[in-house]
Amino acid sequence: MAERLANSEANRKRIQYIEQCFGNSGEPLLVPGRVLVGEGVLTKLCRKKPKPRQFFLLNDVLVYGNVVINKKKYNRQKILHLENVRIQSHHDIGELKNGWQIFSPSKSFVVFAATATEKTEWMAHINKCVQDLLTKSGKTPSLETCPVWIPDSEANACMICNTPFTILNRRHHCRKCGKVVCDDCSKQRWSFPQQAKQPQRVCDNCFKELESSTHAANSMSRVPQNDSDDSDDSDEDDELPTSNDDEAQFYDGRRN
Numbered sequence: 001m002a003e004r005l006a007n008s009e010a011n012r013k014r015i016q017y018i019e020q021c022f023g024n025s026g027e028p029l030l031v032p033g034r035v036l037v038g039e040g041v042l043t044k045l046c047r048k049k050p051k052p053r054q055f056f057l058l059n060d061v062l063v064y065g066n067v068v069i070n071k072k073k074y075n076r077q078k079i080l081h082l083e084n085v086r087i088q089s090h091h092d093i094g095e096l097k098n099g100w101q102i103f104s105p106s107k108s109f110v111v112f113a114a115t116a117t118e119k120t121e122w123m124a125h126i127n128k129c130v131q132d133l134l135t136k137s138g139k140t141p142s143l144e145t146c147p148v149w150i151p152d153s154e155a156n157a158c159m160i161c162n163t164p165f166t167i168l169n170r171r172h173h174c175r176k177c178g179k180v181v182c183d184d185c186s187k188q189r190w191s192f193p194q195q196a197k198q199p200q201r202v203c204d205n206c207f208k209e210l211e212s213s214t215h216a217a218n219s220m221s222r223v224p225q226n227d228s229d230d231s232d233d234s235d236e237d238d239e240l241p242t243s244n245d246d247e248a249q250f251y252d253g254r255r256n
């Protein structure tokens with residue numbers, strides 16, 4: 001099925017259209033052998049609150065972005081290579097149901113589908129793509145993933161020292177464990193090449209762990225505290241109106 005789709009004109013046109021919708025803000029998506037498996041809007045748990053995001057599942061990558069104009073224009077494209085992706089069902093959070101976690105070395109987050117059926121379909125298709133890729137390449141799945149950030153709303157105080165957050169005592173996220181901590185408890189920086197070029201903020205607990213685990217062998221990655229700009233908002237996005245009344249669509253009708 002995937003092989004047949006890979007060579008089909010319909011598949012080529014679909015991918016080309018997605019590329020067009022991202023315009024210059026995105027990377028070229030049309031590469032030989034690539035197949036669009038499915039697409040749809042999922043609610044992504046972002047730092048401040050849940051937001052709708054357009055997702056495209058291709059046979060080797062998961063692409064997502066903000067919806068500027070529904071089905072016409074997207075921006076802020078992110079690409080996750082499925083070889084390194086793992087997923088896991090997630091419990092409901094109030095009104096948010098049918099969720100699962102997506103883990104990867106560069107980004108990890110929680111998404112929610114509109115219905116239980118869509119969740120099942122998404123998860124089955126993602127897992128199938130990951131499996132097929134690993135089988136084909138003979139690789140074992142990467143265990144290195146970055147943490148899912150705990151949403152700001154779940155922490156009114158630093159998760160290490162318990163000092164309440166205020167306008168002055170701002171929230172920060174540890175890039176190792178995803179906890180919400182104050183500046184005093186996260187003065188250290190550590191290099192995570194998969195997440196960013198610049199050394200990233202880590203909490204004191206994680207710093208101790210990282211330091212002891214790489215002690216003699218790899219002191220290179222230790223980075224002393226610096227004054228690099230840490231906007232700490234890398235996951236934040238513009239607020240954009242969207243309508244997500246349409247269902248997810250999958251092009252490979254076969255169920256496993």
Ligand SMILES: [Zn+2]
Nearest residue numbers: 158161182185
């Ligand atoms: Zn603290």
Ligand SMILES: [Zn+2]
Nearest residue numbers: 174177203206
């Ligand atoms: Zn930490």
